[in-house]
Amino acid sequence: MKSPGPRPEFEKLDKRKAFILSTIVYEYVATAEPVGSNTLTQKYNLGVSSATIRNEMAELELGGYLVQPHASAGRIPSDAGYRTYVDQLMRPEPLSAEDRRRVRDEFREASRELGDLIEQTARMLGQMSRSVAFMLAPQRDTQTFAHVQLIALSERTGLAVVVTSLGVAAQHFFEFSPAVSADDLTRLSDLLNARLRGKTLRELLRADLAGFVREADAASELTSAIEAAFRNAVSSDDITIASSGTQHLLDQPEFQDLRKLRSILRIVEEQRSLYDLVADSFATDGPSVKIGHELSLEEVAECSVVTVPYRTADGMVGLIAILGPRRMPYARLMSLASDTADSLNLHLSNPDTR
Amino acid sequence: MKSPGPRPEFEKLDKRKAFILSTIVYEYVATAEPVGSNTLTQKYNLGVSSATIRNEMAELELGGYLVQPHASAGRIPSDAGYRTYVDQLMRPEPLSAEDRRRVRDEFREASRELGDLIEQTARMLGQMSRSVAFMLAPQRDTQTFAHVQLIALSERTGLAVVVTSLGVAAQHFFEFSPAVSADDLTRLSDLLNARLRGKTLRELLRADLAGFVREADAASELTSAIEAAFRNAVSSDDITIASSGTQHLLDQPEFQDLRKLRSILRIVEEQRSLYDLVADSFATDGPSVKIGHELSLEEVAECSVVTVPYRTADGMVGLIAILGPRRMPYARLMSLASDTADSLNLHLSNPDTR
DNA sequence: GCGTGGCACTCGTGACCAAAGACTGCTAAG
């Protein structure tokens, strides 16, 4: 503690400390065992004795980069340790040729319908990451309106289907009395399509729906049905999330404790929590990482999440996310998520693939 | 072994054996502990001594109704024991007033769109059963066609949306060259709707699509697009299954073993396996139960499943399923599933609710 | 000042063992 600054321990790490920290992260990620000074000197070529490492490790612990699970154990990285590793120390790790090929080929035959697409991608990522992968569909309010169809199902009931360039965005059952003719519905559909084409869904909400209904000479009761359908379409209440790979959590030594596992599983099943966990990453560019307590839920304080946004042709943003133990192979998962986002972007922006 | 028949042990149980077997099932379901003769005489009013119970239990074991986990433990029911209990011994257990109310009220505000509906129901059942609940959407090939819309997205790409009375059944992106006019698409849509209304989806596949396309004077390339969309709509490849409540498995003592838990989780995540597990129950009427090895997958040999079909207004059949440990409260779960199916049936058949 | 060898100390882990407890099956008697 002879350094001048007020928080000397958070100054930039010297070269040796940096190397030791990286090595500890690397080793701990690989083995899931706390790393001791002996392991370090024996398995890696440090050029100094274990006693020196011990001193360095003690300082790293003081600096908040490492913690000791118990007195006679080695050290493991703290949240801050991982953070430093991810931000400053680790080298990017490109995917293996085989993995890269798999990611690229995944979309060759893929659907363009968004729901199918995110489910398929989630499944692939779950397998390849050996972690929990989940996919958040793009916020819908900026998708481009393509079509609305009011369909008569019976004399008094109908279905409104709202379609965007990415597929069906919403459907809404409605009823009316007195009866409305199928012709009315068709006429109104046609008029809406003519007037609204090219707008975003959000803009639809502000359109003069009542005016259109009058213009089409249709029953005024339909106004509220259409409005409800549009509201439904932009609603972010039903966030679409596909997830896959929860069973991999069971392989992780840190989740042998069933209580921990249970609360994590609960989070993963609650789409809302998942959404809140990563929602702020929609605005980022490229991969970003949240480590341990940086996640806003106590239940996943022992997890980390890698996220990458993906974009559709209309510039809408969805999110790829991979959740695993803090002890995750960050570099590889970031590459995996990035490459997947790239492939997905390509697939979504190229109208000639299907 | 003094009875005359070839399999005397499977003859109808006498009254006392029946009572003992029921009590053992009851007790084991409640406590998850093997049941011994002492527990039985002390907690339940048997009127005979534990030695007598021991003799009876030995015979029940010989008859295949009970097994002993190890020599100095009590007995637990075998698959056959549970089967006998479910088929012959147990009394139906109506839901509590509160639970019944919850099931009834669940659909008051519910959507009529099938996807939303089964997801909501699965969530409710997951909570109320404290087991894994899953919902299989009705086979689609018998749903009634309501509408098809061919929508131009760009000069060379389009989207076909197939709608049934239960909501959107399928969407299919297509492309064509040379370009096709939006008018062509509209004209063809109108003609298809006029010609096909009221048929089942399965029948659509046999319709003379090429003829319709000619009749509408539309580009013949569209034939294959429509065909693909229809095929998509009836395809049972993408079975829709919603599931909920996996975290409850962790509470069960029998799944503390992570290996077991893992393989079950894998099954639950694989929709295909879930489907195969219960597919034959589509044909049943009312609740049915599969116990342990009666399930075709070794991974769930320690589980049981309760299923109940539900029906839509068109007479289509979906499935409610609850999967839990063999040691599940059969009577209650059967009531829960049944009542839910009833409410769902009502909701789906009544066109005035929405 | 920095690195190093050595050493005492702390803890968690796994092995081993003994005692306790839970049930059973069997036998002999009512």
Place this chain on the structure above:
DNA sequence: CTTAGCAGTCTTTGGTCACGAGTGCCACGC
């Protein structure tokens, strides 16, 4: 047919002990 009693078996639990891993610190040497 039922029952009390008893011997036998097997799991569970708790405790002790030795071991090993790893640390922190100190004194020494460059």
